Amino acid sequence: MLPQTRYTRTAIALHWVIALLMAVNIALILLVDRYPDDWVRPAVDTHKSIGITVLGLVILRILWRFTHRPPAMPGLYGAFERFAAHAAHGVLYLLMVLLPLSGWMHDSAWKDAGTHPMYLFGLFEWPRIGWIMAIEPTLKETWHTVLGGVHAWAGYVLYAMFGLHVLGALKHQFLDGERELQRMWPGARG
Template sequence: MPMIPDRYTKTAILLHWVIAALMILNIVLILTVEQFPDEWVRPVVDTHKSIGITVLGLVIVRLLWRATHKPPAMPGSYGRLERFAAHAAHGVLYLLMILLPLSGWMHDSAWKDAATHPMQLFGLVPWPRIGWIMAIEPATKEMLHDAFGALHTWAGYVLYVIFALHVLGALKHQFLDGEKELQRMLP
């Protein structure tokens, strides 16, 4: 029977912190975009899109890594409700880390000016829009643009709550319960 590690692997730790940092940066960018001078708005939005697509790719790598590498067991002191909440929060975080970039990509693909404004990852790599969305007739596409935008926005709000609960839960276990919670995920 294989040993269950007491820490995450170095790869899992790296992916966790890189994805977290990119998500925080993306949140800061989009919440402050209106504070930038007008000529910076489009580059900031384009950077937000590039980071979102990067997060999507990294999350796919993280899920593949997780499928092939057993995570450390939760401490035995966790109650049944805490275990359920931790698994539920992680499941929702993974769902959001996929839903947010996809809904943003769909929102961008339904943008009326998408055909005349090519998308590039970090201004370097051409990135396609979603063809079937771009091919929809304009009135329906505008409705989808609004719907995908609303989904993206609301998923972002859910992310803020779940992210805060995730951090608060880790801090509670570390400092109030005396568990070595942070050591499992720190480099």
């Protein structure tokens, strides 16, 4: 039997759906200051909904990864490259959980969260995190600020890690001659 050279269809689908949703979410929030005033609240609510969706999909992806072994790295990877690839993927998984979770916590610490429910894509009310909602108002405002900072800085780290992830894949594909993109590209042959 030939060794597995590609990720499973499910892993590939989750990878690209999560990447697309995260890219849309980043664009949505980075451009929010350019929207007309009546678009800002719907844009922020959509950002929150996409974040919760990403969190759910990332949990599915992690469960899939634990139950389906990924293909081995190409043979030309050196020890440092293998370590760097594993470390980068670990940081990316951490960020894919930290970003939506810190955003949800930040939203739950919002002073008006109790009077302004959050609706997941406008379909149904999404719960805030109860223990955060129950914090004394002054302390909750501090948590809102801290969690907003964590969310923003995690975003900056994500931008850097995303860049390294893409550059690493392109380096292996085009400079090293490995069939790196075929491992994760939908429909590609291994």
